Amino acid sequence: MVSPAMLKGMNTEVYGEGHPFGDPAWYQAYNTPYYNDSHKQFRKLMREYVDEHIMSNVHDWDEKGVIPKEMYLEAGKQGTLALCIGRPWPEKYYGKAPWGFEPDYFHELIMYDEMSRTGSVGFQWGIAGGTTIGLPPVYHHGSEELKQRVVTPCVKGEKVCCLAITEPTAGSDVANLKCSAKLEGDHYILNGEKKWITNGIFADYFTVACRTGKPGVGGISLLLVEKDMPGVETRKMKCSGAWSCGTTYITFDDVKVPKGNLLGKEGKGFQYMMQNFNHERFAFCAMSTRFARVCLEDSLKFAGKRKTFGKTLIQHPVIRWKVAEMARMIEATHNWLEWITFQLNTxxxxxxMLKLGGHTALCKVQCTKVMEYCAREAAQIFGGLSYSRGGQGEKVERLNREVRAMAIPGGSEEIMLDLGVKQSTKLAQMAKMFAEAAPQQAAAKL
Structure with missing residues (x-):
């Protein structure tokens, strides 16, 4: 029996509903080297925001396939859209952060984590997906005129930006993009097709990867295309899940794009995309891990009240085994994710960019595989309820459909596994080369 005296001096600060493994460990009275009072304050703000404005509406938005415009404005007001584009905080285009402190990558991790409690890929990518992946190239490489005109309204939720890379015949194989743009006077003439573009149907701006030069990655550039330009046509796609994020097929037919809408330099598009890949995959990792945790938490809640053969489900060893398997995977994965977040911060x-490419690639695979495993095991615990839209099994049913929406975009698991090993091998070779050169350099100075 635990007495009050035994608890004296212990960390007993629990946040959330207190279900075992239902929240990250630092929510549940465990010590942490990563989080401070600003993170606790931000966590509280995000949880209240999600519970008050989002949680009860997600299913309806998903069924209707659209998120109300006022939610983008609210997200802009909350500062979450500006937080999506990475560091540094875009004070010039947004103003000071509304929370009274300068956010870091752990604040961004908390944001993705708390918003993913909705158990909806469609909501997560619908409200912020385009901003997370489409706006950073404009923020980092666009002209000042473009930044003022595009970044400011997007981070405030007044406009939406998306990233248009994937084509019917080119996904992870970016070097084979066929969408092309030819410079004629003061305009690029853009032709081609893009497929599976998140937020495309309701986006105002498209950050488009296109070929402006030679074959291969060296001939790829980024153009900012505006939806009202003649020749831009969008068509919403029907997908298995993520219905409210506006997955879109886009056609560009002789679209005249002003020369000033070129982001950075011609032929540097692939390089600019690479600069945001770690950040994009970091977002995938954070969301997928919480989606897995949602499956675990909902399973625990359900197993504690559902009875079979005279016992609650959680009293059956086979169900506890399922919960334990989910918990060990989630906790190990979240620890790796926090380590990556710490590296991004420091x-x-x-x-x-050089050191974390391999880690973020492999971590993305780990996170989506854990999400897939937990979605399946949760479905087994829920039984038929996991096959019905809405109701007690709503989140589990939805996440089962949406696993592929996390495992394929941003780099499929197979591509990420290969990339992770290749990048880590190159990094190790570089480190060895520098280590061998160091004594010679030191001797030369003597």
Whole structure:
């Protein structure tokens, strides 16, 4: 029996509903080297925002296939859209952060984590997907005129930006993009097709990867295309899940794009995309891990009240085994994710780009595989309720349909596994080369 005296001096600060493994460990009275009072304050704000404005509406938005416009404005007001584009905080285009402190990557992790409690890929990608992946190239490489005109309204929720890379015949194989743009006077003439573009149907701006030069990655550039330009046609696609994120097929037919809408330099598009890949995959990792945790938490709640053969489900060893398997995978994965977040927080941007590519690629695979496993096991625990839209099994049913929406975009698991090993091998070779050169350099100075 635990007495009050035994608890004296212990960390007993629990946040959330208190279900075992239902929230990250630092929510549940465990010590942490990563989080401070600003993170606790932000966690509280995000949880209240999600519970008050989002949680009860997600199913309806998903069924209707659209998120109300006022939710984008609310997300802009909350500062979450500006937080999606990485560091540094875009004060010039948004203003000061509304929380009274400068956010870091752990604040961004908390944001993705708390918003993913909805158990909806469609909502997550619908409200912020385009901003997370489509706006950073404009923020980092666009002209000042473009930044003022595009970044400001997007981070405030007044406009929506999306990233248009994937084509009917080119996904992870970016070097084979066929969408092309030819410079004629003061305009690029853009022709081609893009497929599976998140937020495309309701986006105002498209960050488009297109071929402006030679074959291969060296001939790819990024153009900012505006929806009201003649020749832009969008068509909403029917997908298995993520219905409210506006997955779109886009056709560009002789679209005249002003030369000033080129992001950065011609032929540098692939390089600019690479600069945001770690950040994009970081977002995938954070969302997928919480989606897995949602499956676990909902399973625990359900198993505690559903009775079979005279016992609640959780009293059956086979169900506890399922919960334990989910818990060990989620906790290990979340620890890796927090380690990556710490590196993003403390490394200079170029160092993070070089060192974390392999880790974020492999972590994305880990996170989506854990999500898939937990979605399946939760479905087994819920039984027929996991096959019915809405009701007690709503989140589990939806996440089962949406696993592929996390495992394929941003780099499929197979591509990420290969990339992770290749990048880590190159990094190890570089480190060895520098280590061998160091004594010679030191001797030369003597």
């Amino acid at each position: 490394m200079p941007k170029m160092e993070a």
